[in-house]
Amino acid sequence: xxxxxxxxxxxxxxxxxxxxxxxxxxxxxxxxxxxxxxxxxxxxxxxxxxxxxxxxxxxxxxxxxxxxxxxxxxxxxxxxxxxxxxxxxxxxxxxxxxxxxxxxxxxxxxxxxxxxxxxxxxxxxxxxxxxxxxxxxxxxxxxxxxxxxxxxxxxxxxxxxxxxxxxxxxxxxxxxxxxxxxxxxxxxxxxxxxxxxxxxxxxxxxxxxxxxxxxxxxxxxxxxxxxxxxxxxxxxxxxxxxxxxxxxxxxxxxxxxxxxxxxxxxxxxxxxxxxxxxxxxxxxx
Numbered sequence: 001x002x003x004x005x006x007x008x009x010x011x012x013x014x015x016x017x018x019x020x021x022x023x024x025x026x027x028x029x030x031x032x033x034x035x036x037x038x039x040x041x042x043x044x045x046x047x048x049x050x051x052x053x054x055x056x057x058x059x060x061x062x063x064x065x066x067x068x069x070x071x072x073x074x075x076x077x078x079x080x081x082x083x084x085x086x087x088x089x090x091x092x093x094x095x096x097x098x099x100x101x102x103x104x105x106x107x108x109x110x111x112x113x114x115x116x117x118x119x120x121x122x123x124x125x126x127x128x129x130x131x132x133x134x135x136x137x138x139x140x141x142x143x144x145x146x147x148x149x150x151x152x153x154x155x156x157x158x159x160x161x162x163x164x165x166x167x168x169x170x171x172x173x174x175x176x177x178x179x180x181x182x183x184x185x186x187x188x189x190x191x192x193x194x195x196x197x198x199x200x201x202x203x204x205x206x207x208x209x210x211x212x213x214x215x216x217x218x219x220x221x222x223x224x225x226x227x228x229x230x231x232x233x234x235x236x237x238x239x240x241x242x243x244x245x246x247x248x249x250x251x252x253x254x255x256x257x258x259x260x261x262x263x264x265x266x267x268x269x270x271x272x273x274x275x276x277x278x279x280x281x282x283x284x285x
Contacts, residue, residue, distance in 0.1 A: 101121065101125075107129075108125060108126075108144065109121070109122075109125045109282045109283075110147075110244055111244060112244055112245045116198050116201055116285075117284070117285040118245060119198060119208060119238055121284045121285050122245035123208045123209075123210050123245075124193040124196055124210055124283035124285070125282065126148050126236060126247050126250075127193055127212055127234045127236070128193065128280065128283065129147075130148065130234070131191040131214060131234075132190065133187055133188060133190070135161070135165070135189075136175065136179035136187070136189070137178060137180075138162070138178070141158075142158060145157050145161065148246065149246055150246040151241060151242065153246075153249070173187065174187070174223065174224060181220070182220070184220055184221070185218050185219065185220035185222075185223060186220065186275065186276075187217075187218050188219055188227050188271065188275050189214070189215075189216040190214055190215055190216075190275065190280065191214040192212060192214055193210050193211070193212050193283050194212060194213055195211045196211075196285060197209045197211075203240075204241075205237070205239055205240070206237075206238040206239075206240075206245065207238075208235075208236055208238070209234065210233065210234045210236065211231075211256065212232055212233065212234060213229065213231050214229070215230070216228065216230060219272035219275075220272070226268070231254070233253050233255065234251070234252050235250060235251050235253075236249075236250045237249040237250065
C-alpha cells in the first residue's frame with residue numbers, strides 16, 4: 001500500500017506473483033536399497049599430495065576469513081554533525097559493537113543513537129510501523145503516531161492520517177470502519193526494508209530513504225483484494241527530539257521493482273497462517 005504524510009495514496013496497479021512450476025532435482029543416490037541404481041563405491045585413501053593440497057586450501061580460507069573479519073569490524077559511524085562522505089553508494093553493514101537500540105515502546109524500537117547508523121535504523125523501523133496493518137485501526141494508529149513522530153508533529157499527523165484512512169478508503173480495502181476484515185478474512189500489510197540510504201545528516205536533522213518490499217491485501221477464500229507484493233521507497237525526515245530520532249515528515253514512491261520470479265502462488269490460508277506464525281524484526285544498520 002502506498003501512502004505519504006500529505007494524504008496521497010497509490011499502488012492500485014500492483015501485480016501479484018505469477019503462477020509457475022517448480023522443478024525438483026533428485027540427488028544422486030549414495031546409499032543402497034532405494035531402487036535408483038547401484039551405490040557409489042568408496043574412494044581410495046588420500047595421497048600425500050592430495051592431503052597437502054587440502055590443508056593448504058583450508059589455511060588460505062581461514063586467512064581470508066580472518067582478514068575479512070578484521071576489515072569489517074571497524075566502527076563506520078560518523079559524528080552527528082558530519083554528513084556522509086559518499087551518499088551515492090551504499091555503505092556496508094558491519095558489526096560495530098554498539099547496540100542499535102535500547103528498548104521498545106509499544107512494539108516500536110526506541111533509543112536510537114545520534115549517529116548515521118542510528119538514523120538509518122530508526123528510518124527502517126519507522127517504515128515498518130507506518131505501512132503496517134495497525135496503521136488502519138484508529139487506536140493503534142494514534143499510538144504509532146505518538147511514538148514515531150516528533151512531539152511538535154503529533155497532532156498534525158494524527159489529523160492527516162485520520163482523514164486519509166477514512167471509512168470510504170477502508171471500504172475499498174474490504175475493511176469495516178474500524179479497520180477490521182470480514183469474519184473469516186485476514187487483512188495483511190507487512191513491510192520489509194531491503195536497504196537504507198542516508199541522504200543528509202546535519203545537527204539534529206536527518207534525511208534518508210528506505211527501499212522496501214512488502215505484501216498487502218486480504219487473505220480469505222472469498223477475498224476480492226488478494227494479498228500481493230509491492231516495492232516502494234520511503235523518504236523520511238527525522239529530527240532528534242527527547243533523546244531519540246523521531247519522524248517529522250515522510251513520503252513514498254513506487255519502486256525500484258525487480259522482475260517477478262517464477263513462484264507458485266500459495267493459498268489464502270497459507271498466507272494468513274504465515275503472517276500469524278512468523279513475527280517481524282527490529283531492523284538495524
